[in-house]
Amino acid sequence: xxxxxxxxxxxxxxxxxxxxxxxxxxxxxxxxxxxxxxxxxxxxxxxxxxxxxxxxxx
Amino acid sequence: xxxxxxxxxxxxxxxxxxxxxxxxxxxxxxxxxxxxxxxxxxxxxxxxxxxxxxxxxxxxxxxxxxxxxxxxxxxxxxxxxxxxxxxxxxxxxxxxxxxxxxxxxxxxxxxxxxxxxxxxxxxxxxxxxxxxxxxxxxxxxxxxxxxxxxxxxxxxxxxxxxxxxxxxxxxxxxxxxxxxxxxxxxxxxxxxxxxxxxxxxxxxxxxxxxxxxxxxxxxxxxxxxxxxxxxxxxxxxxxxxxxxxxxxxxxxxxxxxxxxxxxxxxxxxxxxxxxxxxxxxxxxxxxxxxxxxxxxxxxxxxxxxxxxxxxxxxxxxxxxxxxxxxxxxxxxxxxxxxxxxxxxxxxxxxxxxxxxxxxxxxxxxxxxxxxxxxxxxxxxxxxxxxxxxxxxxxxxxxxxxxxxxxxxxxxxxxxxxxxxxxxxxxxxxxxxxxxxxxxxxxxxxxxxxxxxxxxxxxxxxxxxxxxxxxxxxxxxxxxxxxxxxxx
Numbered sequence: 153x154x155x156x157x158x159x160x161x162x163x164x165x166x167x168x169x170x171x172x173x174x175x176x177x178x179x180x181x182x183x184x185x186x187x188x189x190x191x192x193x194x195x196x197x198x199x200x201x202x203x204x205x206x207x208x209x210x
Numbered sequence: 211x212x213x214x215x216x217x218x219x220x221x222x223x224x225x226x227x228x229x230x231x232x233x234x235x236x237x238x239x240x241x242x243x244x245x246x247x248x249x250x251x252x253x254x255x256x257x258x259x260x261x262x263x264x265x266x267x268x269x270x271x272x273x274x275x276x277x278x279x280x281x282x283x284x285x286x287x288x289x290x291x292x293x294x295x296x297x298x299x300x301x302x303x304x305x306x307x308x309x310x311x312x313x314x315x316x317x318x319x320x321x322x323x324x325x326x327x328x329x330x331x332x333x334x335x336x337x338x339x340x341x342x343x344x345x346x347x348x349x350x351x352x353x354x355x356x357x358x359x360x361x362x363x364x365x366x367x368x369x370x371x372x373x374x375x376x377x378x379x380x381x382x383x384x385x386x387x388x389x390x391x392x393x394x395x396x397x398x399x400x401x402x403x404x405x406x407x408x409x410x411x412x413x414x415x416x417x418x419x420x421x422x423x424x425x426x427x428x429x430x431x432x433x434x435x436x437x438x439x440x441x442x443x444x445x446x447x448x449x450x451x452x453x454x455x456x457x458x459x460x461x462x463x464x465x466x467x468x469x470x471x472x473x474x475x476x477x478x479x480x481x482x483x484x485x486x487x488x489x490x491x492x493x494x495x496x497x498x499x500x501x502x503x504x505x506x507x508x509x510x511x512x513x514x515x516x517x518x519x520x521x522x523x524x525x526x527x528x529x530x531x532x533x534x535x536x537x538x539x540x541x542x543x544x545x546x547x548x549x550x551x552x553x554x555x556x557x558x559x560x561x562x563x564x565x566x567x568x569x570x571x572x573x574x575x576x577x578x579x580x581x582x583x584x585x586x587x588x589x590x591x592x593x594x595x596x597x598x599x600x601x602x603x604x605x606x607x608x609x610x611x612x613x614x615x616x617x618x619x620x621x622x623x624x625x626x627x628x629x630x631x632x633x634x635x636x637x638x639x640x641x642x643x644x645x646x647x648x649x650x651x652x653x654x655x656x657x658x659x660x661x662x663x664x665x666x667x668x669x670x671x672x673x674x675x676x677x678x679x680x681x682x683x684x685x686x687x688x689x690x691x692x693x694x695x696x697x
Binding site for chain 2: 159160163164167168169170171172175178179180181182183185186189190192193194196198199202203204205210
């Protein structure tokens with residue numbers, strides 16, 4: 153079980169982003185949502201040759 | 211001005227307005243004055259405008275009238291009033307991008323490239339329009355500047371983030387506007403307000419002077435009330451621009467001359483799977499209406515034996531599956547959250563209380579996304595693009611709903627779709643997000659329903675196939691299937 157609250161506190165410290173105690177619960181809820189959504193991307197196996205384009209050409 | 215002229219101007223598209231001005235039927239000054247009166251009359255309720263440039267508009271109109279008197283060519287948009295989402299730079303006005311924070315900035319020193327090109331073509335800027343803060347939303351319920359109301363039902367949202375841009379056209383305040391689309395911010399409000407909204411291919415139109423949200427995805431485009439306007443505006447807005455690093459060097463492809471070429475031989479399909487299951491039945495019914503009309507148009511003049519032998523699935527058209535579209539939406543979500551948050555990091559550190567509460571916590575959370583998620587999302591983008599390139603080898607146009615439901619009421623946080631209760635703000639872009647993720651050109655066309663709110667259908671093409679998309683829309687418009695009838 154990942155501790156999202158802990159992650160939010162430590163990472164915001166690392167990037168020097170002070171979190172107002174009033175905003176913290178909302179940030180945690182939003183980060184939980186992002187983490188859930190990100191799983192759809194991170195669990196998908198991509199071939200090594202697929203690279204990110206610095207300037208995207210559609 | 212008599213009542214007939216007023217009525218004509220309130221419903222006229224840009225082409226008809228410019229034609230009336232150029233032929234001397236009406237002066238540009240009268241056109242602008244009438245538009246300012248409509249704004250004064252209705253905008254207190256609708257809340258589309260955040261700045262009105264009446265003085266400079268009247269001066270610009272007089273210039274147009276003088277040039278016509280001197281028999282000079284005043285341009286294809288002579289005397290046509292327009293307005294822009296307030297993230298476009300307008301010389302002399304501070305670019306708000308829907309925020310309170312940017313209100314402290316000095317006024318812009320020059321017009322955004324798109325605004326300058328439209329003015330060069332004779333169009334007259336009347337002001338700037340409301341939006342979600344920093345374009346992060348699909349609702350235009352802005353806590354600093356108030357919600358923009360849907361002209362079709364003022365208890366409902368106009369959609370967002372270009373809500374002011376869609377509502378101003380739907381209410382007949384101006385014939386056309388500009389907006390921007392990162393995940394659906396042109397197509398969602400166009401659908402909910404029942405007007406045309408065009409998001410061209412990523413990089414096709416210059417974004418120089420438009421306040422960025424997520425540069426990997428940001429596009430600018432027009433709202434309007436006719437297909438000929440969409441084509442003309444797109445034609446005027448094309449062209450390379452060194453001020454925008456992603457703006458294409460491809461030569462412009464003019465669409466207006468191609469509009470009436472018809473759709474014979476085009477391979478048109480309806481997106482199934484992801485795009486057909488997460489919508490309310492009414493959204494799919496709108497797609498079916500469009501699909502049926504196109505089936506009839508495609509079959510018109512064909513011998514029975516030549517009609518496709520495959521079993522038709524939706525509205526007589528074949529269906530096409532775009533794989534992994536839920537992951538595409540997720541990847542777009544990650545890229546947007548990450549890039550948007552990075553852009554605002556300084557202000558998130560120093561003045562978080564000045565953000566709209568509706569965007570603040572999302573931006574704050576976005577700053578914490580691990581780099582590997584972002585890079586994976588960008589790499590997935592290439593993978594998904596390749597899948598869709600393969601689909602466009604055997605398909606020219608794909609149809610999909612624009613939003614899963616019609617306009618929700620202002621203040622509503624949750625909606626029920628296919629029996630599931632989900633959040634309104636992030637989910638109105640369910641069907642738009644995977645497509646802008648890979649930069650496809652999409653025109654959102656309005657399907658009007660008697661006694662009910664309008665719905666939008668996305669006409670999706672391969673990259674740089676704007677002309678084909680507009681030809682398909684022109685056929686639908688000529689049959690009365692789609693229209694942006696002003697109320």
